[in-house]
Amino acid sequence: xxxxxYTGPAIKVNDLSFNYKNLKAVDQLSLEVPRGMSFGVLGxxxxxxxxxxxxxxxxxKPKYGTIHMMGQPPSRKMSRYIxxxxxxxxxxxELSIAQNVDFFARIYGVRNRAERRMQVEEAIQLVDLWxxxxxxxxxxxxxxxxxxxxxxxxxxxxxxxxxxEPTVGVDPKLRVTFWEYFQNLNKQGVTIVISSHTMDDAAxxxxxxxxxxxxxxxxxxxxxxxxxxxQSEATLEDAFLYFVVSMEEGNExx
Amino acid sequence: MSPSNTxxxxxxxxxxxxxxxxxxxxxxVIPLVIMTLLRYSFPGESSLLNNxxxxxxxxxxxxxxxxxxxxxxxxxxxxxxxxxxxxxPVSRFDMVVGYLLxxxxxxxxxxxxxxxxxxxxxxxxxxxxxxxxxxxFQIIVVTVGxxxxxxxxxxxxxxFQMVQFIPLIIFPQILLCxxxxxxxxxxxxxxxxAKFLPLKYAINGMTDIMLKGQGLLDVGYEIGILAAFxxxxxxxxxxxxxxxxx
Ligand SMILES: Nc1ncnc2c1ncn2[C@@H]1O[C@H](COP(=O)(O)OP(=O)(O)OP(=O)(O)O)[C@@H](O)[C@H]1O
Ligand SMILES: [Mg+2]
Numbered sequence: 001x002x003x004x005x006y007t008g009p010a011i012k013v014n015d016l017s018f019n020y021k022n023l024k025a026v027d028q029l030s031l032e033v034p035r036g037m038s039f040g041v042l043g044x045x046x047x048x049x050x051x052x053x054x055x056x057x058x059x060x061k062p063k064y065g066t067i068h069m070m071g072q073p074p075s076r077k078m079s080r081y082i083x084x085x086x087x088x089x090x091x092x093x094e095l096s097i098a099q100n101v102d103f104f105a106r107i108y109g110v111r112n113r114a115e116r117r118m119q120v121e122e123a124i125q126l127v128d129l130w131x132x133x134x135x136x137x138x139x140x141x142x143x144x145x146x147x148x149x150x151x152x153x154x155x156x157x158x159x160x161x162x163x164x165e166p167t168v169g170v171d172p173k174l175r176v177t178f179w180e181y182f183q184n185l186n187k188q189g190v191t192i193v194i195s196s197h198t199m200d201d202a203a204x205x206x207x208x209x210x211x212x213x214x215x216x217x218x219x220x221x222x223x224x225x226x227x228x229x230x231q232s233e234a235t236l237e238d239a240f241l242y243f244v245v246s247m248e249e250g251n252e253x254x
Numbered sequence: 255m256s257p258s259n260t261x262x263x264x265x266x267x268x269x270x271x272x273x274x275x276x277x278x279x280x281x282x283v284i285p286l287v288i289m290t291l292l293r294y295s296f297p298g299e300s301s302l303l304n305n306x307x308x309x310x311x312x313x314x315x316x317x318x319x320x321x322x323x324x325x326x327x328x329x330x331x332x333x334x335x336x337x338x339x340x341x342x343p344v345s346r347f348d349m350v351v352g353y354l355l356x357x358x359x360x361x362x363x364x365x366x367x368x369x370x371x372x373x374x375x376x377x378x379x380x381x382x383x384x385x386x387x388x389x390x391f392q393i394i395v396v397t398v399g400x401x402x403x404x405x406x407x408x409x410x411x412x413x414f415q416m417v418q419f420i421p422l423i424i425f426p427q428i429l430l431c432x433x434x435x436x437x438x439x440x441x442x443x444x445x446x447x448a449k450f451l452p453l454k455y456a457i458n459g460m461t462d463i464m465l466k467g468q469g470l471l472d473v474g475y476e477i478g479i480l481a482a483f484x485x486x487x488x489x490x491x492x493x494x495x496x497x498x499x500x
Contacts, residue, residue, distance in 0.1 A: 057341045058341065059337060059340055059341055076343055076345065077343070079341060079342060079343045080343045082341070084338065084341040086334055086337055086338060088334050089334075090333060090334030090335045090337060090338050091333070091335065092266065092270055092333075092335060093333065094269075094270045094271075094273045094274045095266070095269060095270055095273065096273075099266075099269060103262065103266050104338070104342070106258070106259075106262040107259055107262055107263070107339070107342050107343070107344050108342055108343065109343060111258065136273065152338070
């Protein structure tokens with residue numbers, strides 16, 4: 001890829017809108033994500049996180065606005081450089097863990113046998129399921145499925161990762177491992193977009209966007225967002241509520 | 255077009271079913287049960303029975319490959335793996351061809367078992383040397399069924415709806431294509447409709463091969479039309495693939 005020469009933001013979204021029939025799921029959203037960072041998307045149920053991610057990975061076509069990944073519009077060719085973890089663990093239930101991960105490595109173009117074996121092992125090791133690699137997905141617990149799903153989405157080592165609530169159902173110990181790994185990837189220049197509900201994830205992100213009704217109501221580093229509330233003890237949760245309230249007051253005064 | 259993607263998908267489809275033992279048993283045993291029932295529902299050795307085998311073989315070739323593919327494909331949509339595939343670099347064309355190949359291999363095994371069982375265990379009459387022609391012809395019928403399954407699954411939102419489509423696709427064909435009553439004795443309007451149903455050609459071809467001992471070239475017209483059905487339906491299937499994933 002041209003990523004060596006490309007120095008601009010990893011993701012650049014301009015005035016993006018998408019609606020399902022009459023429902024505005026993403027509304028005039030603009031966004032820039034620099035390379036090599038973890039970017040968190042937070043917001044209540046139905047605020048448009050999944051829709052935004054599906055737009056970014058090219059599953060949905062924008063009604064208005066533009067998307068650029070590494071300076072290029074989404075295309076089938078670009079999709080090789082993208083890893084996508086859907087919100088619901090989407091796996092072949094009859095197949096084993098290793099077979100699932102191997103399949104996604106193949107269709108993402110990891111052709112070399114030895115290379116693929118290595119990458120598949122690394123991905124399964126990361127989610128700590130190597131001893132159970134021959135088990136069918138059918139026999140796994142909910143959190144384990146979520147972990148396999150994560151392994152499938154990053155086995156081809158993409159420079160861009162889109163993870164829709166990757167830590168749901170994952171136990172706290174493993175969550176710590178995940179974040180160490182994500183931050184390690186960041187250091188190697190991998191850009192990660194993560195949607196989440198937990199403040200624990202949010203605190204790990206380099207930058208955050210608060211989403212509400214398809215709009216970004218605030219964006220910044222976790223520190224900046226907490227500061228904006230004016231309270232020194234404020235948590236990210238407080239910050240989110242603060243922005244929601246101030247947005248509603250803004251609407252009323254209009 | 256990427257042969258390695260196509261092959262990866264085909265391989266995965268086969269693996270999935272092979273690991274599901276119960277499904278494999280069901281797929282293989284049920285057609286045999288049906289053929290056996292057919293055999294013993296006729297009193298004695300009647301020539302009527304021998305005339306009933308070819309249409310039923312053709313119908314099962316189409317029906318079972320259609321059901322197997324339709325339901326599997328729909329599961330792929332409902333379990334979300336289709337969404338993953340759609341986000342990947344695999345093209346829609348590679349996907350349809352990959353599934354086609356995968357289900358084709360399975361449907362083929364099924365069909366071979368049924369044909370051999372019908373001929374050897376049940377002693378169905380067949381023209382001398384027709385066995386391999388029956389199998390090759392059945393392969394073409396299966397291809398149409400597989401494509402039809404992928405295509406129709408685009409119109410169902412869940413497995414329940416897909417199951418409802420099965421009688422809709424199959425019964426008109428059974429009634430109008432000569433399984434129960436010869437097509438040429440029906441009204442012109444119905445005969446005209448039958449012209450657009452693949453099963454008509456499948457049954458004609460199978461009967462000619464099995465009972466009249468005709469060669470593949472003699473049924474070239476039927477083979478040609480069935481191949482055309484397969485091509486047109488697979489294009490439609492590729493076009494409708496986006497649905498449900500987005
Ligand atoms: N396929 C769809 N058809 C119609 N409306 C949809 C569809 N998918 C999502 N929506 C609507 O779009 C809005 C945004 O949904 P989205 O899934 O993006 O929310 P989310 O922020 O991911 O929520 P959650 O936290 O529950 O995952 C919701 O109001 C939802 O009802
Ligand atoms: Mg969501």
